[in-house]
Amino acid sequence: MGSIRRLILNMANNLICAESRKSRPFTVIVEGNIGCGKTTFLNYFQKYNNICVLSEPIELWRDCRGHNLLGHMYEDPKKWSFTFQSYVQLTMLQHHTLPTNCPVKLMERSIYSARYCFVEKMKRDGLLSKPSAAVIDQWFQWLLQNTPINVDLIVYLRSSPEVVYERMMKRNRSEEKSVPIEYLEQLNELHEQWLYHKTLYHCPAPVVTIDANLDISSIEEEYEKCEPHILNKLAVNTRA
Ligand SMILES: Nc1ncnc2c1ncn2[C@@H]1O[C@H](COP(=O)(O)OP(=O)(O)OP(=O)(O)O)[C@@H](O)[C@H]1O
Numbered sequence: 001m002g003s004i005r006r007l008i009l010n011m012a013n014n015l016i017c018a019e020s021r022k023s024r025p026f027t028v029i030v031e032g033n034i035g036c037g038k039t040t041f042l043n044y045f046q047k048y049n050n051i052c053v054l055s056e057p058i059e060l061w062r063d064c065r066g067h068n069l070l071g072h073m074y075e076d077p078k079k080w081s082f083t084f085q086s087y088v089q090l091t092m093l094q095h096h097t098l099p100t101n102c103p104v105k106l107m108e109r110s111i112y113s114a115r116y117c118f119v120e121k122m123k124r125d126g127l128l129s130k131p132s133a134a135v136i137d138q139w140f141q142w143l144l145q146n147t148p149i150n151v152d153l154i155v156y157l158r159s160s161p162e163v164v165y166e167r168m169m170k171r172n173r174s175e176e177k178s179v180p181i182e183y184l185e186q187l188n189e190l191h192e193q194w195l196y197h198k199t200l201y202h203c204p205a206p207v208v209t210i211d212a213n214l215d216i217s218s219i220e221e222e223y224e225k226c227e228p229h230i231l232n233k234l235a236v237n238t239r240a
C-alpha cells in the first residue's frame with residue numbers, strides 16, 4: 001500500500017512542478033558590481049514589448065515610508081545594515097514573484113546577489129552581527145525552498161574596480177559619494193568567486209559573461225551576442 005501511495009504522491013508532485021515551470025517566465029538576472037552597466041544593459045532590452053524588465057528597486061530603498069535606507073546604510077552601516085538588507089530581500093522577493101504574462105523576465109540583480117555578495121561582505125566586515133546574519137539567512141533559506149525565485153540564466157557584467165569606480169563617481173549618486181574603491185574591489189572579488197570561479201556559493205543558473213569594461217561605444221555588440229540567450233527561442237516581439 002505504501003509504495004502505491006508514494007507513487008501517487010510522486011506523480012502529483014511532478015505535475016505541480018511542471019505546472020509551476022510552465023506558469024513561470026524564463027527568468028534572467030543581470031549581475032555585477034556597482035556602476036558596471038546593469039541599468040544600461042536593461043535599457044537595451046526595453047525595445048522588446050514582451051520582456052518584463054525590472055530595474056533594481058532603488059527608489060524603494062531611498063524612500064521606505066519616508067526613510068532613505070540606502071543613505072542610512074552608507075552613512076552608518078553598523079547601525080543600518082540589517083534594516084537595509086531586510087528590505088532589499090523583501091523588495092527583491094517582490095520582483096522574483098511579480099506575476100507577468102511576458103515569456104521572459106529580465107531583472108537587475110536578485111535575492112541571490114543580495115545574499116551571496118552584499119550580505120556576505122557585511123558579515124566579513126562585522127557590519128552584520130552573527131544573530132542578524134543568521135536571521136537574514138534563515139529568511140533566505142526558507143524563501144529558497146518555499147517561493148518561486150528560480151532563475152534560468154545569469155548575465156554577469158564582469159568589470160574591473162577601477163573602471164566602475166570612475167563610472168560611479170561620474171554618475172554621482174549622492175548616497176555613494178563616500179564609497180571607497182576598496183569597497184568595489186572587495187565586492188568585485190565576491191562577484192568573481194560567485195559567478196566566474198564558482199568557488200563561493202551555489203550558482204542558481206548558467207552564467208553568460210560580458211566584458212563590461214568595454215566602452216559604451218562598442219559594448220552594444222556584446223549585448224547583441226547576448227540576445228539569443230535571453231530571448232531563449234521565445235517569440236518576443238520588438239516594440240512597434
Ligand atoms: N559600457 C559603458 N561605458 C562607459 N560608461 C558606461 C557604460 N555602461 C554604463 N556606463 C555609465 O556608467 C554609469 C553606471 O551605469 P549603470 O547605471 O548602467 O550601472 P549599474 O550597474 O546599473 O549601476 P548600479 O549598480 O549603481 O545601479 C552611468 O553613468 C552609465 O551611463
Ligand SMILES: Nc1nc(=O)c2ncn([C@H]3C[C@H](O)[C@@H](CO)O3)c2[nH]1
Pocket residue numbers: 034056058070073084085088109113114115118119176
Ligand atoms: N549593501 C547592499 N546590499 C544589497 O543587497 C545591495 N543591492 C544594491 N546595493 C547598492 C549598491 C549601489 O550603491 C546601489 C544600487 O545598486 O545599491 C546594495 N547594497
